[in-house]
Amino acid sequence: MDNRVEFAKMNGLGNKILVVDMRGRSDRVTPQAAIALARDPQTSFDQIMAIHDPKVAGTFAYIDIINCDGTLAQACGNGTRCVVQALSVETGQKAFTFQTLAGILNAVEHEDGSISVDMGAPVFDWKLIPLSEEFHDTSRIELQIGPIDAPVLHSPAVMSMGNPHAVFWVDRDPMSFDLERFGPLLENHPLFPQKANITLAQVTSKTSMVTRTWERGAGLTLACGSAACAAGVSAVRTGRTERKVTITVASSPNRQTLDIEWRERDGHVIMTGAAEWEWAGRLDPATGAWERDALNDNEASVS
Numbered sequence: 540m541d542n543r544v545e546f547a548k549m550n551g552l553g554n555k556i557l558v559v560d561m562r563g564r565s566d567r568v569t570p571q572a573a574i575a576l577a578r579d580p581q582t583s584f585d586q587i588m589a590i591h592d593p594k595v596a597g598t599f600a601y602i603d604i605i606n607c608d609g610t611l612a613q614a615c616g617n618g619t620r621c622v623v624q625a626l627s628v629e630t631g632q633k634a635f636t637f638q639t640l641a642g643i644l645n646a647v648e649h650e651d652g653s654i655s656v657d658m659g660a661p662v663f664d665w666k667l668i669p670l671s672e673e674f675h676d677t678s679r680i681e682l683q684i685g686p687i688d689a690p691v692l693h694s695p696a697v698m699s700m701g702n703p704h705a706v707f708w709v710d711r712d713p714m715s716f717d718l719e720r721f722g723p724l725l726e727n728h729p730l731f732p733q734k735a736n737i738t739l740a741q742v743t744s745k746t747s748m749v750t751r752t753w754e755r756g757a758g759l760t761l762a763c764g765s766a767a768c769a770a771g772v773s774a775v776r777t778g779r780t781e782r783k784v785t786i787t788v789a790s791s792p793n794r795q796t797l798d799i800e801w802r803e804r805d806g807h808v809i810m811t812g813a814a815e816w817e818w819a820g821r822l823d824p825a826t827g828a829w830e831r832d833a834l835n836d837n838e839a840s841v842s
């Protein structure tokens with residue numbers, strides 16, 4: 540029997556996403572399938588966004604978010620925009636409500652093709668981020684890396700956007716830091732019992748920042764939407780910027796931007812940006828065996 544489902548290879552500012560259509564089925568994309576797809580250079584991804592039938596009334600779908608190491612994530616901003624674009628092409632609908640591990644998300648595609656996702660309200664309570672030690676003020680915690688008297692990175696703001704984030708302030712382009720070296724040390728620091736996404740953020744004006752992220756479960760990605768939200772919120776919390784900022788994601792192709800607003804009226808974070816469709820195919824969610832759809836172009840290939 541053909542066990543394959545449709546998928547689309549997409550990206551959000553270079554963050555590599557596979558949108559997998561699991562509607563009408565009761566199985567999940569297995570961690571083994573995810574790891575096999577991640578290792579294949581053609582399907583290599585940072586996150587899988589697996590669209591399942593809704594579990595609660597009023598939502599369009601339940602979305603499983605799977606990192607390339609096979610672990611589940613609670614939130615993925617760039618991936619959510621990709622899901623909206625794929626579903627908008629399929630259905631003609633422009634507004635969607637999804638459920639993820641983090642809760643209910645509303646998203647809308649605008650006339651110009653950009654997509655806004657209401658990422659919900661940030662969480663600052665140390666127990667819920669979670670941290671393994673009590674910190675009354677999570678806008679600046681004691682954590683540093685590098686020599687004790689001249690740390691390379693220190694005093695991050697920490698928070699949850701559904702998933703755990705630490706934002707380190709830097710005073711030069713985040714691309715000039717050895718994040719490949721520091722990222723894994725900080726992601727796996729004992730202070731973060733569920734690990735953390737690690738972001739370097741350079742504030743360039745009251746309304747602009749530059750970021751770069753080491754992602755929990757995915758490593759050095761080209762972009763991370765929830766991290767941009769965390770950076771935007773943390774900058775407001777510490778008096779560095781206004782509530783609306785344009786974030787240049789330094790590692791994304793052509794240094795693309797996301798607009799982040801930490802909305803005053805309900806405390807929700809609204810992320811607006813692009814999503815890009817690349818190609819489509821079919822895959823087996825149990826094994827990760829896949830085939831590229833020949834209708835998309837003339838370069839069909841089989842794994």
Ligand SMILES: N[C@@H](CCC[C@H](N)C(=O)O)C(=O)O
Nearest residue numbers: 612615616617702763764765
């Ligand atoms: N790329 C994502 C974040 C994905 C989840 C993250 N790696 C985690 O495990 O928390 C985004 O755009 O937000």
